[in-house]
Amino acid sequence: MDTFMGYARKDGRVGIRNQIAVIPSVFCAGKVAERIAYQVPGCVYFRHPVGCSQVGEDLEVTAKTLIAIGKNPNFAGVVVVGLGCERFSPYELAEGIAPSEKMLETVVIQEEGDSLAAIQTGSKIAREMQQIASRQTREEFPVSELMVGLNCGGSDMTSGLIANPALGYASDKLVSQGGSSILSEITELIGTEDILARRAVDDEVANSIRGMIHLTEEKLRRQTKGSTNKDRTHLISKGNYDGGLSSVVEKSLGSMKKSGSAPFSGVIQYGHQPDKKGLFLLDSPGHDGEVSTGQVAAGAQIILFPTGRGTPTGFPGIPVIKITGNPKTYIKMKENIDINAGTVLKQEKTIEQAGEEIYQEILEVASGKQVKAEILGHDEQFCVTRLP
Structure with missing residues (x-):
C-alpha cells in the first residue's frame, strides 16, 4: 500500500496541513476573525454571511457545516470567534468541534469589550496554538x-x-x-x-x-x-x-x-x-x-x-x-x-x-x-x- 507523510490527530484522523482555523459563528464576527488570522502566520479564517436570521433546517445546515469544518483534520487548532447575541452561539460551535480533541478556544466580541480587545485576545490564543502546532512532525501513514x-x-x-x-x-x-x-x-x-x-x-x-x-x-x-x-x-x-x-x-x-x-x-x-x-x-x-x-x-x-x-x-x-x-x-x-x-x-x-x-x-x-x-x-x- 502507498503511503504519505501526515499529522496524527487525537481523534484518530490524519491531517496533511497543520494550520490554525479561525472560524466566526456569525457574519458579524467576520472581520475580527480575519484580523486575528492575519496577525498570526499559519492561520486561516472562514468568513461567511450566515449564523443569524436563519431558522429551522437552514440554520441547522449552517451549524453542522461550520462544526464539521472545524473538525477537519487539516487544522491543529481552532479559534471560534462570536459576537455574543447571534442565533448560532459560538459556544455551540465550539462544543460541536470539541470531540475532535484539537486545541480549541472561544473569543466573544461583546464579552471582550470591542473589536480591538477581541483581536488582541484572539491573536494571543492563535499565536500560542501555532507555537504548539509548529513542534509537531509528520509521520508515515497509509x-x-x-x-x-x-x-x-x-x-x-x-x-x-x-x-x-x-x-x-x-x-x-x-x-x-x-x-x-x-x-x-x-x-x-x-x-x-x-x-x-x-x-x-x-x-x-x-x-x-x-x-x-x-x-x-x-x-x-x-x-x-x-x-x-x-x-x-x-x-x-x-x-x-x-x-x-x-x-x-x-x-x-x-x-x-x-x-x-x-x-x-x-x-x-x-x-x-x-x-x-x-x-x-x-x-x-x-x-x-x-x-x-x-x-x-x-x-x-x-x-x-x-x-x-x-x-x-x-x-x-x-x-x-x-x-x-x-x-x-x-x-x-x-x-x-x-x-x-x-x-x-x-x-x-x-x-x-x-x-x-x-x-x-x-x-x-x-x-x-x-x-x-x-x-x-x-x-x-x-x-x-x-x-x-
Whole structure:
C-alpha cells in the first residue's frame, strides 16, 4: 500500500496541513476573525454571511457545516470567534468541534469589550496554538487515511474527455487501497442517476443515488418555473458553451467520470461525515464553493479540481489541485494549474498515464507539497450553502 507523510490527530484522523482555523459563528464576527488570522502566520479564517436570521433546517445546515469544518483534520487548532447575541452561539460551535480533541478556544466580541480587545485576545490564543502546532512532525501513514473531494469548474469539452477520466483513474487507485473519494455537484449529474446507481454496493445505496438526483431535478424545475428570462434557467454557463459543451446531458456524462469506476459505498447529506471508507455521493448544489465546502465538511483533506477554461480559486487550509485537459489553458494559466492533462490531447500521454500523474501529485501534496492556489493565497471556495 502507498503511503504519505501526515499529522496524527487525537481523534484518530490524519491531517496533511497543520494550520490554525479561525472560524466566526456569525457574519458579524467576520472581520475580527480575519484580523486575528492575519496577525498570526499559519492561520486561516472562514468568513461567511450566515449564523443569524436563519431558522429551522437552514440554520441547522449552517451549524453542522461550520462544526464539521472545524473538525477537519487539516487544522491543529481552532479559534471560534462570536459576537455574543447571534442565533448560532459560538459556544455551540465550539462544543460541536470539541470531540475532535484539537486545541480549541472561544473569543466573544461583546464579552471582550470591542473589536480591538477581541483581536488582541484572539491573536494571543492563535499565536500560542501555532507555537504548539509548529513542534509537531509528520509521520508515515497509509493512503487509506486520505479522503479527497472531486470537484470541477469552468468545464469545456476537454474536461469530460480527458481531465475527468484521468482524475477517475486516480480516484479508483486511491479507493482500491482503502482511501475515500467524494463525488458531488448533483445539478451536474442529472441524467446519470441510473448509470451511477448500477455502481452502488447495494439496492439501498442505489435508491438513495436515484432519489438524490431526482429531488435536485424537481427543485430546479420549481425554481425555474415561470422565469421571464430564459438565460436564467440554463444549467451550463456561457463559458461551457464557448468551450464546446452542447447540453447539460453532455456535461453530466463528463462530470460523472471524475468518480472513475469504483462502487459507491453510500450517500452523504450536506454537513455530515461518512462512518466508513470508499466512494461517496454528496448531496450539494452545483456551485463550486458550496461543493468544496461540503466535501471539506465531510472530512476531505484535498480537493481535486479539473478545469477546462481555467480558474484560480482555492480553499482555506485545504489544498486544491487544479487539473486541465486543455493544453492552451495550461499555457495561459500556468501559474494557477498544477497538472497539465492536455498532454493526452497532444498524444504525449494516455489517460492512464495522466491519471497516474494526478495520483502521484495527491501523495506529494498530502506529504507537504504546496499547490499553486495555496502559494498564491487563493481561498474563495469556502461558501456555506443556504436552503432555498
